[in-house]
Amino acid sequence: MESFVTKASASAQPLKNADELIDSVETFIFDCDGVIWKGDKLIDGVPETLDMLRSKGKRLVFVTNNSTKSRKQYGKKFETLGLTVTEEEIFASSFAAAAYLKSIDFPKDKKVYVVGEDGILKELELAGFQYLGGPEDGGKKIELKPGFLMEHDKDVGAVVVGFDRYFNYYKVQYGTLCIRENPGCLFIATNRDAVTHLTDAQEWAAYVMCISILGGGSMVGAFVGSTQREPLVVGKPSTFMMDYLANKFGIQKSQICMVGDRLDTDILFGQNGGCKTLLVLSGVTSLSMLQSPNNSIQPDFYTNKISDFLSLKAAAV
Amino acid sequence: MESFVTKASASAQPLKNADELIDSVETFIFDCDGVIWKGDKLIDGVPETLDMLRSKGKRLVFVTNNSTKSRKQYGKKFETLGLTVTEEEIFASSFAAAAYLKSIDFPKDKKVYVVGEDGILKELELAGFQYLGGPEDGGKKIELKPGFLMEHDKDVGAVVVGFDRYFNYYKVQYGTLCIRENPGCLFIATNRDAVTHLTDAQEWAAYVMCISILGGGSMVGAFVGSTQREPLVVGKPSTFMMDYLANKFGIQKSQICMVGDRLDTDILFGQNGGCKTLLVLSGVTSLSMLQSPNNSIQPDFYTNKISDFLSLKAAAV
Known part of the structure; x- marks a missing residue:
């Protein structure tokens, strides 16, 4: 930490x-x-x-x-509640991840592997970055059987990890390969919160009842364990x-x-x-x-x- | 760490x-x-x-x-290779987890939640402990939707985490609830290796080719992130x-x-x-x-x- x-x-x-x-x-x-x-x-x-x-x-x-939504998606939440807030006034950690990559001039011909939900993908897209992973890797499995050899994209130059309810072995294995084996590959965390803040009424009820819902810190922790590297955190x-x-x-x-x-x-x-x-x-x-x-x-x-x-x-x- | x-x-x-x-x-x-x-x-x-x-x-x-096999299962591996080794001479971290619980007189009316594979379950069983989780939770999913409330067993007094190729969100959520909310619940790690040692010829080939295969450290890291607690490690x-x-x-x-x-x-x-x-x-x-x-x-x-x-x-x- x-x-x-x-x-x-x-x-x-x-x-x-x-x-x-x-x-x-x-x-x-x-x-x-x-x-x-x-x-x-x-x-x-x-x-x-x-x-x-x-x-x-x-x-x-x-x-x-919370990195599950983009700025635009958050804007809708404000609107629903009757608040007039512009996208530029909203700083979700999904946006922060994309803004960080922009701030360091992350090359546009490199790719970002995402362990997280839709918000991160949307913000990366808006910022003009190429990405892979995200929700579509949620159903993938690895069989560690004879003959197994996992290929990974050598053009991945950053792995962004955030809260992900479809977190699995495949994603950690894929992202770990990128971080460990692609020279200079960045390891970026949207946040390390132990419990997540969810914005749905029921989820909030569960949250204040101290029913801990995993936060991004859990997904990030898996990568810290497998890569033995500390992430660059962009959120609070x-x-x-x-x-x-x-x-x-x-x-x-x-x-x-x-x-x-x-x-x-x-x-x-x-x-x-x-x-x-x-x-x-x-x-x-x-x-x-x-x-x-x-x-x-x-x-x-x-x-x-x-x-x-x-x-x-x-x-x- | x-x-x-x-x-x-x-x-x-x-x-x-x-x-x-x-x-x-x-x-x-x-x-x-x-x-x-x-x-x-x-x-x-x-x-x-x-x-x-x-x-x-x-x-x-x-x-x-390696916690995926029990002592007995390791014994067979030695036998296959033509070596005469008794079970008592074998100390796998699966056995160490059960031995640790015995050493502290872990109550027999409490249960152990397992994030790991068959070896841990077998050793717990031999030691006379009640357990739940393990491979059978590999296919379980959580839908974080309105009305969702995850129940967990209040009798779980220890969570044992080891290498688990069927690692998923459900298991981390369940184990985290036990660790955070059951008073005195132990958090035990079989090991924190970043890469695993697998004993299959192909897997060994991948390993020496530096194709890193996730180790138990990754599963343990997810729990460190979600619980903000350090585990008691029983392996090397x-x-x-x-x-x-x-x-x-x-x-x-x-x-x-x-x-x-x-x-x-x-x-x-x-x-x-x-x-x-x-x-x-x-x-x-x-x-x-x-x-x-x-x-x-x-x-x-x-x-x-x-x-x-x-x-x-x-x-x-």
């Missing part, structure tokens, strides 16, 4: 003066699950809060480690997306506030990137978890939900 | 006086692949060498990280098998010589256990690999093959 240095910080403060925070930053990065919505339900007051922030000229960015809490945003829009990282419901991904992601951080208690983290002596990750501020921006603002007037 | 402290050792010496080594130890532990056989072929001079060692009253033990290079042997037979570890063809599993295993170590060059390690400045693992001695025990003995007379 990567290790990140967590900045030594004092205990998180309850957010009291929202205006002060809002005025001090140019961009808000929001995690989605537990911040904007829970499953198929918007969290109270989200549309009004986003409208208020936009009216103040703030840039809004929505990030998710790696800072790639933050660096990309700062670079693309010319934002100072101290002018960004990361808002999320999870300490070990969202808040750590913000802190790794040198941003301000706000924990909302509308998702998986409770106040007692935040204040537990076992927790070493302290955001700058915490509050119940993002619509507190409205009430705390009103109170301050 | 576990980290083991490698004892600082001088460069390996070529074995010159086999009698001196033989006289100084009571037990020889042999790795099998690359030491006793390659695929379906015995390595030259092995039967005579084993006979000589037995005639001198040496205890012989054969270890393998963990010292469990060595401790078990020393304990069972009352042997001083300094009275054991570990003979193997791999530096990072066999020789490290011997060194971790405080044994003498002999590298044979009849498997995957060449003299130049041993003497490379990049290699930090130095056995006490090295020689071409175990039958050098006979010629070096003759020369010494």
